[in-house]
Amino acid sequence: MRTKYFLALTIAVLMGGGMLLFANPPAGSGSISGKITYTGTPPKMKPIDMSKEPTCAKQHTTPVLTENVATGPGNALQWVVVYISAGDQESSAPSQAERYDQKGCQYIPHVLPMVATQELQIYNDDQTSHNIHPLAKVNSEWNKSQPPGSPPIDTKWEKPEFIPVKCNIHPWMHGYFVVLKTTHYAVSGPDGSFEIKGLPPGKYTVSAWQEQYGTQTQDVTISGSENKPANFTFKVLPY
């Protein structure tokens, strides 16, 4: 009786482990890190006039700047999505939902990467109505009103795409949903740095995408648990 019980338990544990293995490829310990920089003169980001929306304007002590070319010290370029565009194994979307906030009449984060079919929750933290309008082309475009105090909008994107997001009521609000096939991605920080972790050994194509300057790629080979560098430089124009 007892042996039978243990046998059943062992089988159950083994099967569970097996399913976990099948659901996602073995997490590697290799990584790719680097810095995103620019050459040339970047456009000046303009201060946003929020005076038409006092509930948002009063949340900011200093003027909020547009973010389409966000730069930092040392020619750093922020909000660049770096991801594995080829060589990655098929993997299912994480069960954890991504969160996107409308706060102070801004999209936070400005660029949100996620995996296709991963759950996405969109919150309105403001005391004003927003209409969230993802201008999808590959996926289907939709447009929903979200007054203050509404529950988050639960959604997901089926296909990989760079989707611009806008609010028609507050025309300065502008962001991106970056829907990827891979779970291996990173976004460059204010200092331009990024790190893609958990890579198993393999030959990869790494892509870096910036909303105004497009995509660049590099080939990187990872063997074992090493860290490989990959730096990207975007040519920018002042207009």
Next chain:
Amino acid sequence: MTLKNFAVTFVLGSMALVTVGATSMRAQSHVNSVDPSLGAPSVATEESHIDGLTGHAEAGKRLYRRYCIGCHGPDGNGEGMNAQWTDPKPRDFTEATFKCRSTPTGTLPTDDDLYNAITRGFVTTNMPSWRPLTPQERANLVAFVKTWSPRWAKEKPGTPLTIPPETPITIESILRGRQTFQRLECWKCHGPQGHGDGPSAATLTDDKGNPIRPYDFSSGSRFMCGTTNQDLYRIFMTGLDGSPMPSFADVVKPDEAWDLVHFLRTLQPLKTQEASLWQTYKAAHGADIKPIGPDAATGAQ
């Protein structure tokens, strides 16, 4: 030797010609797969089904070339010869994004939705009513319009919105609707009096970046997607995809939606039951009515 060379060139040349010919034939017509001589097309997306009528894309294509191509263009992308003179711009069928739907935002419209749009036309645009065409011809056009985007082969239209019976038209309903108009900030685009002159109105663009005006209720014209109270209910609940008008289906309950419909009717210069109730109320309580807009923080009453 020369003869051999000539023969090789001739054979290769004719092969190339055949290939080019086949390719250009394919390019000429993207519905070549629908050959009337082969019987009825089997692909559902090349048909439309409207109230017992079955529309056929191949027949629709001939009508499109006669009546629609001038604005919607030979590629169906809304870039016809007349497009530069029209505002708002003709629909780009390759995106399969449509304003007037009975289905939720982000989903394809039903065949009936497209048929009704062709029949009715769009009152505030250059799109006329196509009632002069027979119902069968309009059904054929619906079938053809659906061949421009691969979405029609992969997706089904959304489930049409259920519209519950209209609630009684009372002054209480109108006043609640007025509060909803304030709370949902409809006035940000449509203006406090519904004149289409709200603080965000001047900045509005459609999904192609072309300027677009919010509906001006004081124009007294029909609505873009119909004339009845039900049409008005449907417009703000489903939203007008491709335009700045969002869907309110997730944030407005059916009773609230009818209240809003009753209030919106008072903004029109028409002799409706709603308008006369509102005029009577305004005559008696004019001083107590708070204006709609940014100053009415807690909702107008």
